[in-house]
Amino acid sequence: METSASQNGLQKSFNPGHLDRVIDRLSANKREWARLPVKQRLDLLQQVRAGVVETAQAWALLAVARKGLAVDSTLAGEEWMSGPWAMLTAIDILLRTLQRIDGHRYLNGVKVRRTANGQTAAKVFPLTVTDRLLLSGVSAEVWMEPDVSPETLRQSSAGSYSAERSSSEGRIALVLGAGNITSIAPLDALYKLYAENSVTVVKLNPVTDYLKPIFETIFKPLIDAGYFAIASGGVDVGIYLTTHPLVDTLHITGSSASHDAIIFGVGGDGADRKRQNRPLNNRPITSELGAVCPTIVAPGSWTKADLRFQAEHIATQKLHNSGFNCIAAQILILPRAWPLKDAFLEELRRAFARAPSRSLYYPGAQERLAGFLAENPDAIELGDAADATRIISYINLEAGEEPSSFSTEIFGPALGVVFVEGSDPASFLSNAIAFANDRLHGTLGANVIIDPASEKALGTNFELLLAELRYGCIAVNAWSGLGFLLGHTPWGAFPGHRLNDIQSGKGFVHNGFLFDRPQRSIVRAPFRPFPRGILHGSFALLPRPPWFVTNRTATATARKIVAFQASPSWLKLPGIFFSALRG
Structure with missing residues (x-):
């Protein structure tokens, strides 16, 4: 039987018989998976982990090639860190949780406190000695919804x-995969399987369909047992699966336009349904849909080395993966009255210009950048002629019409810069946070850069200011992309978006501690790298992080970190430290 997607304006048709058989098999096993004893789930997860270890090199090298990078490029390390390492880290924290699930023993030893505004926060990273050594100075907390107390955290x-x-009958979840980070x-599939007890079918994005054989190897134990499946194809396959009568729940990582097409339909009827909040597809849906992510730089007394390092940091937040990240910094918010702002911007231009060459591999990038340049004719284009352009534009907030870069994710290497009033860190941060909350689209992630002296002077007021910043992940002297890499923390939008104004989405994934009601994550890193930080009183041992686009040994360090995560050994640590220090 041929099924057409022409009702959605598509001409392509496909044979759904194979997909029906896949869904039928999952349906036959959903009850069994939902009730499967934890020990058997752990055995399967250990086998999945072994599959990641087995395929890690092939996985990373395939991604490197498809993204147009040389195998020996320093940027190749991105694919090791955001591919196999992120997967192994998430599996390991999930294993730890499930091994101690009885009586919530996995929460034993986790530091829980009340924040300055009274919320409950659990410190989920670091957990181990090796955490403290490999990512020295990095920490992560999960803040819960306001009505969760320290006393009720285990119940939540x-x-x-x-x-x-x-007694669960089980469910079938459909995961619509993203095409940027492999x-x-x-990771989304793991969460649906192990946190939501759903047998799962992943429909791969066509951009990452080349990884299907890798993922089939990794998930083979779950596929063979009938608990998991992988599908590929275009929009027509996605439409068929999202409307399949046996599919119970949906998850999408992508754009709000794709989300709205699934829920409300397309064209004029879809627009009317969205306006009236009358879904065409009533299946429960969770989503991660990107954002116009801000980086807020608080004024302070910085050295020249501080200016250079933090400029490289912001260049990384924008240029990592060529800007094809839902969490990429899009709007840089600077204090207009900061005496060092011009010197900082000069360092930022240099960091953009010096960043290694890479291609615009993601579909539509050229058109999106052309649109940005058309709206910002005075923008600065950096990089050499053979390289993908990197763009910085200074946006005048006094201009009448709101720029589209405040409401639309560029998804490419273009950064807007705005200047906000505030003569001191407290007043500037208050104004910058209000700007981010009120004028920028989405709530996925925000970055705040502040020197230790300025933060210390603010005292508890700094945490109160952070509490006002409505984002699912806030990174302090870090990039919120780190919140994605750490499987310890929930990943998703700030809670509360309506279905017909979905912004950055609904729900969380990753969330290795299985918190039922997380509100946001706060990740932190040192303001200054080792060894320079020691001169300023910081004893963190983290040098220039391996995810920095300017790190000279990023690929070598990333490979060593993956090897350590795959098979931890104290004997591997000196090699990691030596490689990292040379970065």
Whole structure:
């Protein structure tokens, strides 16, 4: 039987018989998976982990080639870190949680506190000595919804592993994978399987379809057992699966336009349904849909080395993966009255210009950048003629019409810069946070850069200011992309978006501690790298991080980190430290 997607304006047709058989097999096993004892789930997860270890090199090298990078490029390290390492890290924290699930023992030893505004926060990273050594000075907390107290935190965790699981009939989840970061689809699938107890079918994005054989090897134990499946194809396959009568729930990582097409339909009827909030597809859906992400730089007394390092940091937030990240910095918010702003911007221009060459591999990038340049004719284009352009534009907030870069994700290497009033860190941060909350689209991630002296002077007021910043992940002297890499933290939009104004999405993934009601994550890193930080009183041992686009040994260090995560050994640590220090 041929099924056409012409009702959605598509001409392509396909044979759905194979997909029906896939879904039928999952349906036959959904009850069994939902009730499967934890020990058997752990055995399967260990086998999946072994598959990641087995395929890590092939996975990374395939991604490097498809993104137009040389194998020995320093940028190749991005694919090791955001692919196999992110997957291994998430699996390892999930294993730890499930091994101690009885009585919520996995929360034993986790530091829980009340924040300055009274919320409950759990410190989820670092957990181990090697955490403290490999990412020295990096920390992560999860802030819960306001009505979760320290006393009720355990009751608000791992609810899907309560006694009711033994009588569950199970569900089929469909995951629509992203095409940019290669671990997104498998990580989303893990969460649906192990946190939501759903047998799962992943529909790969055509951009990452080349990884299907890798993922089939990794998930083979779950595929063979009938708990998991992988599908590929175009929009027509996605439409067929999102409307399949046996599919119970949906998850998408992508754009809000794709989300709205799934839920409300397309064309004039879809627009009317969205306006009236009348879904065409009533399946429960979770989503991660990107954002116009801000980086806020608080004024302070910085050295020349500070200016250079933080300029490289912001260049990384924009240029990592050529800007094809839902969490890429898009709007840089600077204090207009900061005496060092011109010197900082000069360092930023240099960091953009010096960043290694790479291609614009993601479809539509040229058109999006052309649109940005048309709206910002005075923008600065950096990089050599043979390289993908990198763009910086200074945006006048006094101009009448709101620029589209405040409401539309560029998804490419273009950065807007705005200047906000505030004569001191407190007043500037208050104004910058209000600007980000009120004028920028989405709530996925925000970055705040502040020197230690300025933060210390603010005292608890700094945490109160952070509490006002409505984002699912806030990075302090770090990039919120680190919140994605750490499987310890939930990943998703700030809660509260309506279905017909979805912005950055709904729900969380990753979330290795299985918190039922997380509100946001706060990740932190040192303001200054080792060894320079020691001269300023910081004893963190983190040099220039391996995810920096300016790191000279990023690929070598990333490979060593993956090897360590795959098979931890104290004997491997000196090689990692030596490589990292040379970065």
